[in-house]
Amino acid sequence: MIFHHKDRIRRRKKIKIFITQICILQ
Known part of the structure; x- marks a missing residue:
């Protein structure tokens, strides 16, 4: 469960970075 x-959290960080990149592009 801890691993999951x-x-x-790791996925959340990736999504945050992805959103930030999109905002920068726009």
Whole structure:
């Protein structure tokens, strides 16, 4: 469960970075 939670956080970080990149492009 801990591992799963960590993976979730990692995914959140990736999504945040992705959104930031899109904002910069626009």
